[in-house]
Amino acid sequence: MLPTEVYPGSEPSRWKYLDRIRTRPGPFTNPDAFDGSLVAEAIENMTVLTVVELTSHSGAGGLGCEILKNLALSGFKSIHVIDMDTIDISNLNRQFLFREEDVGSYKAEVAARFVEKRVKGVKITPHNKMIQDFGEDFYMQFQVIVCGLDSIEARRWINATLVNMVDEDVSDSYKPLVDGGTEGFKGQARVIFPTVTSCIECQLDMHAPRAAVPLCTIASIPRQPEHCIEWAHVIAWDQETPFPALDKDDPEHITWLYKKALLRAQEFNIPGVTYSLTQGVVKNIIPAIAATNSVIAAACCNEAVKIGTSAAPMLGYPDENYMMYSGNDSIYTYTFKHEKKDDCPVCGNLARELQVDPDWTLRELVESFATRPEAQLKKPSLRGEGKTLYMQSPASLEEQTRPNLDKTLVELGLAEGDEIGVTDPAFATVMFKFKLKFRISE
Amino acid sequence: MLKIWSMKKEQQKAENAEGAAGGKKKVTAAQLRVQKDLSELSLGSTMRTEFPDQDNILSFILYVEPDEGMYRGGRFSFNFNITANFPHEPPKVQCREKIYHPNIDLEGKVCLNILREDWKPVLNLNAVIVGIQFLFLEPNASDPLNKDAAEDLRLNRESFKRNVRVAMGGGSVRGVLFDKTLK
Numbered sequence: 109m110l111p112t113e114v115y116p117g118s119e120p121s122r123w124k125y126l127d128r129i130r131t132r133p134g135p136f137t138n139p140d141a142f143d144g145s146l147v148a149e150a151i152e153n154m155t156v157l158t159v160v161e162l163t164s165h166s167g168a169g170g171l172g173c174e175i176l177k178n179l180a181l182s183g184f185k186s187i188h189v190i191d192m193d194t195i196d197i198s199n200l201n202r203q204f205l206f207r208e209e210d211v212g213s214y215k216a217e218v219a220a221r222f223v224e225k226r227v228k229g230v231k232i233t234p235h236n237k238m239i240q241d242f243g244e245d246f247y248m249q250f251q252v253i254v255c256g257l258d259s260i261e262a263r264r265w266i267n268a269t270l271v272n273m274v275d276e277d278v279s280d281s282y283k284p285l286v287d288g289g290t291e292g293f294k295g296q297a298r299v300i301f302p303t304v305t306s307c308i309e310c311q312l313d314m315h316a317p318r319a320a321v322p323l324c325t326i327a328s329i330p331r332q333p334e335h336c337i338e339w340a341h342v343i344a345w346d347q348e349t350p351f352p353a354l355d356k357d358d359p360e361h362i363t364w365l366y367k368k369a370l371l372r373a374q375e376f377n378i379p380g381v382t383y384s385l386t387q388g389v390v391k392n393i394i395p396a397i398a399a400t401n402s403v404i405a406a407a408c409c410n411e412a413v414k415i416g417t418s419a420a421p422m423l424g425y426p427d428e429n430y431m432m433y434s435g436n437d438s439i440y441t442y443t444f445k446h447e448k449k450d451d452c453p454v455c456g457n458l459a460r461e462l463q464v465d466p467d468w469t470l471r472e473l474v475e476s477f478a479t480r481p482e483a484q485l486k487k488p489s490l491r492g493e494g495k496t497l498y499m500q501s502p503a504s505l506e507e508q509t510r511p512n513l514d515k516t517l518v519e520l521g522l523a524e525g526d527e528i529g530v531t532d533p534a535f536a537t538v539m540f541k542f543k544l545k546f547r548i549s550e
Numbered sequence: 551m552l553k554i555w556s557m558k559k560e561q562q563k564a565e566n567a568e569g570a571a572g573g574k575k576k577v578t579a580a581q582l583r584v585q586k587d588l589s590e591l592s593l594g595s596t597m598r599t600e601f602p603d604q605d606n607i608l609s610f611i612l613y614v615e616p617d618e619g620m621y622r623g624g625r626f627s628f629n630f631n632i633t634a635n636f637p638h639e640p641p642k643v644q645c646r647e648k649i650y651h652p653n654i655d656l657e658g659k660v661c662l663n664i665l666r667e668d669w670k671p672v673l674n675l676n677a678v679i680v681g682i683q684f685l686f687l688e689p690n691a692s693d694p695l696n697k698d699a700a701e702d703l704r705l706n707r708e709s710f711k712r713n714v715r716v717a718m719g720g721g722s723v724r725g726v727l728f729d730k731t732l733k
Contacts, residue, residue: 261634261635268579272576312637312638312671313670313671315638317639317669317670320667320669321666321667322661322663322666322667323660323695324653324693327655327661327695328695328697328700343655343657343659346657346659347657453579453583459576487589489588491577491581491585492575492577493575493578493581494575496604496605496607499585499588499589499607500589501588502593502598502599503593503598503599504600508604509604526575527575527576529577529581529582531585531586531589533590539583539585539586541577
């Protein structure tokens, strides 16, 4: 049953209860920050970015649909959504903005159209792209960013981008980041105020590493069906290379692995190897639970509303910034403060401006670090992005980069505004980043 | 936050446009971490690195030349490939020669706990390199990847030693031809 139009009568009543929250202070409202007469308007004027990027490979996902629906129903009127993925038939059980006829279409587009149809007055701009396709100018237009990403790599990228965007002189350059994630029955919601509170890089150790079985167990003493599948995947495949490269989405490849795993399982008397288990192990699928997605998405959008309205104290400022949720055995949540790391390579360590003369040789730059009061580095190693300038060690790299010492910064391809990373073994915990600022020599 | 956002939108837009001009090259966290790990490596006299592309520090070769133990006098090399997800993910390490070793299979896969199940982001490249060096000093028969070699080591240490020397010389052990790794 798919309603094709909004019942006109539903609109005013839809906002009735929300407006009570938006216009009246609650017991925890900070009277200095809250003005009920402004809230509705403020929220409507905010532009929210939802980053979902759900890759079909992982079998996770579904946060995006929830987040988009919640934001629209919370009164946000201007929403952008980034997702490069297209709809797969297997998404339909939990990604409720999609229907069978949408299979193959872009998720962002279909979701945007669906929500716009159901919630009058909301404008959702879809981007069928990757987050990395956009630069700072794009991210600058938003007031809050809500992420339902499923890869750590993408999270680290957006986090580093938002931290780098912070300009102390531009108050609008602080973009609160609301991040949600789920894995089976577990999930987390957190809010990051870039450079002010602990960032995703600081919290990297909160992500459970992929559970791995020792290679030797797989090679010699399998005990579980998963061990047999991993054996087919990491050992038998390499020995026999039945196809040039493993494509985890190719049923023929999965079938090959399944048959290999099955033979091995029979050899060791291990029951339970199936085609779908093979697919699950190889693609590292942890089944997504719709209820977990819905709890986490609700928590994230709640935070977005609080950031926008100051209606209640928000997660992330000043203290508790991380909410974990576990539905494994009944329901448990715990909210705590994850500390900012001083040596965080992203936020502990913002690029400082470094006045240099473009005609300096690299040697002069390296030597200048010994005398800079904030650095005083005796043996600095320097790299730019994609360019190794000078490494003091290991020996082979030192030898390879030594000729660079006599080149000027311009000859080395360095440009104004480029960042360089500086490390020194004498300061094991410190990494410096400098942003080059050219001055004209006299 | 509300107050911040109601401020001078237009002026900020102009400033933002200026700030966003030109994609300046930023150093990523993974690269910076690898740079730090490399500058802290202590390789000693038995190991050295080789970077096929000095600008790509995520990919290099480690040479190990044990000066004691059963593999003394050999030269073994390993490909190190580090992903953009480092240090969340461990580096990928593979032996480039076909060698006779209980913990390294004939395809070069290495069974070292910190390369797989026991990897933690607090570990660094030095820990991995020390681990690899240790495998040559103390091959471990209880975690076999090459079952034949492990069995050999467990049942008869002297015979295993002889077979290691044969394999290192480029000979064959039980019908498998190995790469010459003696210097």
